């Protein structure tokens with residue numbers, strides 16, 4: 001599928017770069033109090049949606065997408081309209097969710113991305129029902145905390161029983177707000193999904209690893225993939241819990257060299273401009 | 279003998295599945311009496327979907343189906359389970375059109391019943407969800423009423439909650455409001471108490487009282503017709519409302535609205551504010567005709 005690994009990596013990088021520079025612009029505006037509602041920044045976690053978006057794009061599949069509150073990178077990676085997301089965050093009526101969505105409830109029918117209500121993990125059940133009734137390939141993005149919700153576990157069980165074409169992506173940043181995984185549970189997502197007889201994987205957010213595991217079996221059987229990511233900013237708002245967290249984006253930038261540097265510069269400028277324009 | 283309501287529900291369901299390629303979701307649907315004879319004997323291939331025993335997720339799954347435009351029917355076999363089953367419906371399906379401009383219409387059949395079924399399953403429980411925006415609630419007890427609600431559902435973009443009652447499934451008759459002349463008091467019953475209210479009306483009329491009746495089917499939105507307002511204003515003692523939900527819920531909300539519009543006293547009689555046990559001696563039942571008659575006598579005496 002992926003003939004040219006470097007091209008693939010660069011394409012994923014481009015998607016991730018849009019997310020990263022978008023979030024950096026949002027960050028500034030939270031600090032300046034231009035945005036006053038809770039914003040869930042996804043910087044550091046771009047690589048899961050960016051890679052999966054690239055894989056489905058290569059496969060020419062347009063899945064239903066159900067994310068939860070930390071959704072900017074999902075929206076942007078899959079090609080959601082950037083101007084409309086900016087407008088949404090500015091509370092404008094011509095925003096992607098008509099000024100109703102804030103950061104948490106954004107949606108885009110252009111990319112089949114359905115909005116989130118605010119109950120973490122509700123998208124697992126709703127996405128499952130949508131897939132069951134439409135039989136369309138579906139991606140459900142949840143966090144490592146949402147996975148603990150009883151109704152999410154029940155959804156996994158039913159997805160497996162009904163053999164639905166669903167990919168559950170657990171964006172595992174280790175945190176439920178600030179409570180770490182090892183304070184909350186003694187099991188791993190991969191083992192849990194196995195118990196439900198689902199295909200499951202556990203991996204870092206390395207794009208080549210993600211593509212290696214998903215390229216063959218995507219939407220062929222119910223699958224859960226737990227992807228370890230690093231949240232750079234606070235759970236909500238602008239700030240850092242700690243300095244020097246591993247940054248996949250910077251690691252890939254370094255790895256991909258000059259082309260990535262140029263893309264990074266170009267996209268950084270573009271995002272700045274778009275935020276000023278809208 | 280006319281057609282029983284259960285037959286009408288069954289026919290509507292068959293039609294909905296075949297014509298609209300829809301789905302019916304619920305737990306323990308296939309078998310065990312086929313939901314008191316209201317469900318056609320169909321299976322998953324026909325669109326009758328057995329949900330897992332995961333009540334919260336179940337409501338979310340149906341919401342997803344509705345989001346795809348399937349107009350599913352969701353059967354909640356005991357309204358007490360609304361606590362679990364309705365979370366994602368009232369917080370997602372009911373809000374979807376307002377936030378995302380994506381309608382998420384579904385028809386919920388919430389079944390109420392009572393008598394020796396303990397503290398959780400018995401009675402109506404629409405008060406738990408009544409306040410939520412984007413929800414429409416109806417309580418049809420007759421063939422015509424049910425068919426009308428279904429027709430309206432098919433034209434609507436909203437979530438419809440049909441508050442049913444098991445005792446109504448064998449009903450073959452239609453009800454009529456009575457607001458003729460000057461009434462001493464007007465009954466406004468809901469759900470199964472409509473049968474008791476009709477009986478109470480007869481008992482009281484035999485005793486020389488003039489009793490009006492307004493059968494309530496459309497509970498949310500609750501539209502008070504001008505002819506009702508006129509008749510209530512003319513009445514001597516105002517209104518007695520009855521229901522098979524707890525008294526401190528929908529009943530008082532609706533009573534307040536009627537009182538605001540008419541300036542007449544509106545009394546309410548529903549389930550007592552107490553937990554039901556299982557034995558007859560400790561049950562918590564909706565008002566029957568005798569209780570309604572007794573309350574009306576008290577209201578009249580007070581004046």
Ligand SMILES: Cc1ncc(C[n+]2csc(CCOP(=O)(O)OP(=O)(O)O)c2C)c(N)n1
Pocket residue numbers: 069070118119120142143144145146147173175176177235
């Ligand atoms: C039903 C429910 N309970 C609690 C919360 C409060 N809450 C908001 S986000 C969050 C943590 C979510 O963590 P995770 O799912 O891992 O996603 P992340 O924030 O890490 O992206 C919690 C507990 C909620 N939104 N919904």
